[in-house]
Amino acid sequence: MTSPITLITGGSRGLGAQMALALAREGHDIVFTYREAAAAADAVAAQIQALGRRALALRLEVADVAGYPAFVDALTQGLAAWGATRLEGLVNNAGMGVHAMFADTTPAQFDALVAVHLKAPFFLTQALLPLLADGASVLNISSGLARFSLPGYAAYAAMKGGVEVLTRYQARELAARGIRVNTLAPGAVATDFGGGAVRDNAELNRMVASLTALGRVGEAEDIGGAVAALMRPGAGWITGQRVEASGGMFL
Numbered sequence: 001m002t003s004p005i006t007l008i009t010g011g012s013r014g015l016g017a018q019m020a021l022a023l024a025r026e027g028h029d030i031v032f033t034y035r036e037a038a039a040a041a042d043a044v045a046a047q048i049q050a051l052g053r054r055a056l057a058l059r060l061e062v063a064d065v066a067g068y069p070a071f072v073d074a075l076t077q078g079l080a081a082w083g084a085t086r087l088e089g090l091v092n093n094a095g096m097g098v099h100a101m102f103a104d105t106t107p108a109q110f111d112a113l114v115a116v117h118l119k120a121p122f123f124l125t126q127a128l129l130p131l132l133a134d135g136a137s138v139l140n141i142s143s144g145l146a147r148f149s150l151p152g153y154a155a156y157a158a159m160k161g162g163v164e165v166l167t168r169y170q171a172r173e174l175a176a177r178g179i180r181v182n183t184l185a186p187g188a189v190a191t192d193f194g195g196g197a198v199r200d201n202a203e204l205n206r207m208v209a210s211l212t213a214l215g216r217v218g219e220a221e222d223i224g225g226a227v228a229a230l231m232r233p234g235a236g237w238i239t240g241q242r243v244e245a246s247g248g249m250f251l
Contacts, residue, residue, distance in 0.1 A: 003053070005079065006231065007087050008032040009062055009124070010094030012041040014191040015141070018224030019091055020044060024053040026228050031078060031087075033060035033071075033094065054082060062094045063115035068127040075131065086133035089231050092121040092163075093141045102154040110155050117159035122166060135178040137231050140167050142242065144187040148250040160185070164242055171240030180239035182230055187246025189218040213248025222247070 006023050010016040011032025020030045021044075030048050034041040034057055041057035048055035056078045060071050079085055096116050098109045121140050132138070142164050145157040164183050171181040188208045190199035199205070199217075208217045226245040229235065 002084070003027055003029050004088035005029045005031065005082070005084055005086070006089030006091065007075070007128070008091040008093055009060065009120070010034070012037045012044055012057070015186065015189065015220050015223045016091075016093045017044045017047075018220040019093060019227045020055075020224075021047060021051070022221070022224030022228040023089070023231060024048045024051045024055075026232065027053070028089065028231075029054040029082065031056045031058065031075065033058050033062070035059070035061055035094075056082075060094075062120035062124060063112070065119065065123050068124060072127055072131070075128075079131070085131070086136075087128065087131050088133050088136050090125065090128060090132065090136065090138045091141065091227060091231075092125065092139070094120065095141065098156055099152045100155065101152055105155050113155050113159045117156070118162045118166070121163055125170065129174075132177075132179060135236075136180075137235075138170065138174075138179060138181040139227060139230055140164075140170075140181065140183050142167075142183045142185040144185050144244055144246045144249055146185060147244065167242070168240045175239065180236065182238060182240065183242040184223070184226055184230060185242055185244040185246070186223045186226075187212070187218055187244065187249040189220060189223060191220050208249070211249055212246065213251050216247065218245070218247055 006028045008016050008020050011020045012034035020032050024030055045055035045057050058074055140163050142160040145153045146160040167181050167183040205217055209215055223245055
C-alpha cells in the first residue's frame, strides 16, 4: 500500500513544520512550501526523512497567483520522481500577521492579508484540483479570532472568517469527488507568529492561559496533532466543519 502524500503550505517553521512532522509520524510523505527560509526548509525536510518518510520542499510565494502554474509544474515533477501523480491531502496553512487597530489599518495591509489568507486558499486549491486524488482531504487553517474578538485583529480575523465560509462552499462543491474540506482554527499559540508575542511576553502568556479552560497557551505540537487527527481516514465522515484547537479559550 502506498503512503498518502500531503502538501502543506508554509511548512518551514512554526505550525506548518509541526503539522508536517505530525503527519509524517502518521505515515504521510510530505511536500511543503516555503517562501524564503531555504535553510529552515532543508532542516524540516531532514527531520521528516529521519522519521522514515519522503520530503520535498518547494519555494512558493502564495500571494503571487501568477506563479501557481510554475509551482504546479514543479510539484508534478516532484511527484513523478516519487512514482506518484496525486496528492491525498492539502493543508492551506501559509500565513502572515498584521496587528493594527481597525481605525489604523491601511489598504496595503488589508490587501496583503487578502492575498495570503483568502485569495491563496481559494486559487491555489483551484490550481491543485487536477492533482488532488478523489477522496482527498483539504484542511484550511483559520483562527480562534474568527470566533472571539481581540482589538487589533479586525482585518486578519475578517480574512479567516472568509476562509471559514469558503471551506463550506469547497466542501459542498468538491463532494462529488469525495473530497472533504474542513477548517482548523488554532487559538493563541507560542510561536514566532506576530513577532512571537504569545511566546515571549510573559504577561500576555499568563493572560491567555487565564482565559483558556485547559490553563495554558497552545504549543505548535498541539496544532500538529489536531491536523493529523483531522486528516486520518477515521475522520472521513467530517466535512464542511470548523474545528477549534484552542484549549477552550473564551468558553
